[in-house]
Amino acid sequence: MSDVVSRLDVLKTYKLYVGGKFPRSESGRVYEVTDSNGEWLANAPLGTRKDTRDAVLAARAAVKGWAGTTAYNRGQVLYRVAEMLQGRREQFAVEVSLSEGIGPKKAAALVDAAIDRWVWYAGWTDKVAQIAGGANPVAGPYFNLSTPEPTGVVGIVAPQAGYGHSLLGLVSVIAPAIATGNTVVVAAAADAPLPALSLGEVLATSDVPGGVVNIISGRTEDIAPTLASHQDVNALDLTGAIAADGPGAAPALEAAAADTLKRVVRPELDPFAQDWTNVPGTDRLLSFLETKTVWHPMGI
């Protein structure tokens, strides 16, 4: 054999995704992400409470533009995410495989399912108003129409464990929230953040306006309570929070959310048992919508 030195891989520096940009954590700190055997995979930014607040600001700033976009256009943007994700299918399969400790075939199937999920929600954007709204036949010389509208900024605790949680689970909680015009701040799976941080790169190149999706990696017990108590967060998705008691667990977060009367999606009794490969249904799509009813008299 020759004495040629084998090529050294270029390691990836993973970064947060906030406001369409890729900042390092303001803390300047990182934490070790390992595979299921405890082998070092990468350093992920240790997102802080300040990073979370910055992300909420970015999400709030993006609401007006994103909620004001036509449903047709939002559908196009979501479909574009699927296109971009498809192009990086192999990279994500590796990250999911390493993150979740599953074989490459299963990981690739999960990535495919995640791509398909974007497509599924892309098709919902311009239909949800028709199934969730409508004309009400009032008794009197009036007409009124009920239409769904986005709630605003949604704080999401992404699925933290369970089969397919790191990408398919993540996409399954982000896509329905933004399909209806909300913007989101997501606490990524603390132990498996790499697919989430890479998803930020996909979103950044997918015509999704900056700030619509913000992804923070780090300790869930720092990020989630910040989202729960933040005055400028309108809804809280606790899918990845633990249903049982404990600091940073769902009951405490829900209690903190009560102060600002946030809309709360509670975790399943056993959030780790959730099967993300199931057809999603419309529940998540409808969870972050308000119904507005507009009345007008009829007459000549």
Add this chain to the structure above:
Amino acid sequence: MAKKKNIEEPVRKAGLFEYAPAPESPAAAGDIATSYGHFIGGEFVDSSGSEALKTVNPATEQVLAEFAQGTDEDVDRAVAAARKAFADWSSLPGSERAKYLFRIARIIQERSRELAVLESMDNGKPIRETRDFDIPTVAAWFFYYAGWADKLDYAGFGANPRPLGVAGQVIPWNFPLMMLAWKIAPALATGNTVVLKPAETTPLTALRFAEICRQAGLPKGVVNIVTGDGRTGAALTAHPDVNKVAFTGSTPVGRAIARQLAGSRKKLSLELGGKAANIVFDDAPIDQAVEGIVNGIFFNQGHVCCAGSRLLVQESVQDEVLDALKRRMATLRVGDPLDKNTDIGAINSAAQLARITELTEAGEAEGAERWSPECELPGTGFWFKPTLFTGVSQAHRIAQEEIFGPVLSVLTFRTPDEAVAKANNTPYGLSAGIWTEKGSRILWMANRLKAGVVWANTFNKFDPTSPFGGYKESGYGREGGRHGLEAYLDV
């Protein structure tokens, strides 16, 4: 199109064109017992405790009846009765459940005069409103949801949606029987059983409704009424065997309930406070707008969560609107709620009167200008003159806090953008009004207002087919319409 005429309305002077009194007889309210227990398991029962509260007629300060302060044990018994009834009630074919609700609706119509007079006496609201609005709406709500009971598969929540179980419901005093109907009708239609706690100042029509349930032959335990104050309500919402909590009332109490239920699996819906903007543009039909402003804030003494309590008037028509509004306010009749001519009845309680008084004094102290028409108030009872504040800024308490009384704060704006910004500048988001002849502007505004109900060129309209509920801190969930079913189904 007919040419617009500007006819100067004659100002009605007191004494000129007076109406003769047209009082309803209190006897029409039927027999009011001296004391009431709870309605549990289809029977009127005594409380396990000895504490009793009194409900007074706020127009006369006379005690109407005593009623029980529900204890934890009473709540336990009521929830147990509802739980026992749930199995049979929820497995009854929807078409049969529907028939019970249709029966209730019909009996309410038959007994509407009795209910209207009783409601007026217990609450202080004018008979004109209980007779023409509250009770007909109550009947309509039962009719509407009766028809859903056997059609739930078609409601858009998937096939065979299931009820939740026992619903604990806590309602306010401003529309005692109507709030009961909003809560009980959809709960029963979807197959739940209920324990309802009426407000401590207005329990009488809920107890009369219990009699109606008996007349309708409703199975025992399907509807249970437990009376008492906030302690009873807290015991009910905290009860471990309640599957669903529905609350209508103030935002602070709603917040406390949300906190209390955190981590439980109970489904929660909240209808809370509001501080609605009623926005009048310079091209609005002024006479209609003035009627809408008056209806928006003085309907039900302003004890309305969706009341149009902030008038946002475009600067160019401010004087014209305010002059017309003051002229109109001068014709409002404040007094005996049982007089059919009365527009504004009594404030529901001494405590509420004190709260309104405190906030209006804060309005003056902060520099807003106060105006009320000349009017004589009765010597006994709790009364407050229809009141208008001008020169109100967004930071004033009277522009931010819910007053829940006949008090209107007037602010101005120049551009539609400014109107939107000011309208949305409260933590609440229940309702809003828009007055303009320009359709495109209505739709533009309606899109931007953060409110669950937007009335354009009208105000305070309700219908059982239409969802009602708030954005932001006005609560979550919707009541009414197909959307109202969701709160009582496992979806």
